[in-house]
Amino acid sequence: MRLLLTGILHLLAGIGILTAQNIVKPDEPMSPLQTKYAGKIVFLNAQYPIEQLTEDKFLTAFEFKEGSTLDARLFLKNSLTNYLHELNSSLTAEQLLKNGNFQFTFYVDGKSIYTENLNTGAGTSKGKNQWITLRIPLISPTNEDSWGRYLWSRFYYANGGEDAVFGGKHLLKIEIRPYIKTDSGIKTGTIIAEGQIHFEQPAIQLTEKQIAIQPIETGSGWSISNDGFDKRLIKELNTRILQKRFKEITSVAVIKNGKLLLEEYFNGTNRKSLHDTRSVGKSFASTMTGIAIQEGYLKNENQSLSQFYNLKDYSNYTASKDSIKIKDLLTMSSSFEGSDQDWNSPGNEENMYPTDNWVKFALDLPIDKNKKNAKQWDYFTAGVVVIGDILNQKVPQGLESYADKKLFKPLEITHYQWQYTPQKVANTAGGLGLETLGLAKYGQLYQNKGKWKGKQLLSSSWVKKTFTNYFPEDQNLSGYGYLFWREKFEIEGKSYEAYLCSGNGGNKVYIFQNLPLVIVLTSTAYNQPYAHKQASQIVTNYLLPAVLNSKTH
Structure with a gap:
């Protein structure tokens, strides 16, 4: 038993x-x-x-x-x-x-x-x-x-x-x-x-005509580059996009030495399509801050928020709020208790959007006592809204008019569309709609160290500050400047550094530091886990090697 x-x-x-x-x-x-x-x-x-x-x-x-x-x-x-x-x-x-x-x-x-x-x-x-x-x-x-x-x-x-x-x-x-x-x-x-x-x-079967490199049409405003590139790689890229192995890609453009080398459109888009590039628009807040400083409407990026707002009128006031600077918002390192990376953060952007005043939402936030004296990077969309509001206060006729006069018209960008905050201010959190070649002009402005057609629209010193990694010791971050990201690409044992605008969905404007190269990618893969990774794969495995192998026609 x-x-x-x-x-x-x-x-x-x-x-x-x-x-x-x-x-x-x-x-x-x-x-x-x-x-x-x-x-x-x-x-x-x-x-x-x-x-x-x-x-x-x-x-x-x-x-x-x-x-x-x-x-x-x-x-x-x-x-x-x-x-x-x-x-x-x-x-x-x-x-x-x-x-x-x-x-x-x-x-x-x-x-x-x-x-x-x-x-x-x-x-x-x-x-x-x-x-x-x-x-x-x-x-x-x-x-x-x-x-x-x-x-x-x-x-x-x-x-x-x-x-x-x-x-x-x-x-x-x-x-x-x-x-x-x-x-x-x-x-x-x-x-x-x-x-x-x-x-x-099963593989989607494609014809040679479908995967062929798209001819660059006239009327772009760009000189067309005669440089060679590896067409085989670009055809492979087109194949992957059309087979939906790279998903929701809407356009690719490459500018080399200031000339248009490659311009491709997918998934129903064309040269006139406006792309909702989400947080790519944050970088424009950095640009307009730099222009406002060089024209004297702001003293510098080290001005504190207390010079623009009576912070005692907002919730959770402490004296430490008075020391938060514009620069802290530009580098995503303010001490506000706001993190878009943390769903439980009171300052998460998803908590901001339903409110009727986004600036008040940001300034009402408490200070995060765990953040190390504005040295800790933490993605914080609401802070960029505050930058937009400060600009709107200080520049003539408001931010939207000022940006049109000082940035878009000089770049000959006429077709674009802002989104707005509840206060009808141009939304610097993101969502600025631009054509692919308009984004390329913006990238080339930075590649030219702030010049466009011989005119210094943005000071070269501001571009240098923007393209500085303020967090070299952060092992979880490839680098971040003034609302621009930093990324490195490894190609055949060599490293190529770029600063970039980056937005949800895998939208990118890459400005390379040691190459005369600007790459634009637009995509609608919003909130997809593969969006940013596939953008990096496209650059690493296809676009950069194709351009670097310029002898192949």
């Missing part, structure tokens, strides 16, 4: 129902299917409740096309918290969930493509403590808001998954392990679930 009981206990422990090591009590299996497939991932083409799930619904093959659904159902022998407890038995359940989660590894045809330690905030505490089955929506035609969909997007669109499975039949495999952060790094456990499926994404 004792032997029989011992055997039963071992059996129960083996399927995760009973173990002396558990720190929390997991759910019990609701069906024989859960027990049979414990430790497995199965794939489905629809969302099925667990009680309706049968083996005949499991997929062995999947074709990825428009409107497809791919769900993964994860069956576990134990709950995640208990697996984490096996990695560190000294922590409480709450501490385990603060420091660990699932690790996903994606393989294609036996090759590891992408591994992600899922953010510790993904999933609920209840689910991690109790659940032994999870539904993970990977591909959803309704863009279901789920960490599973974003996980898939990072694998597929941003980290090589699409290239690995493109244009044929492949074996996709997923392995899941528990991981936990420790003082010495990441510790992972053994595989707790795995599954595989035959995956196919």
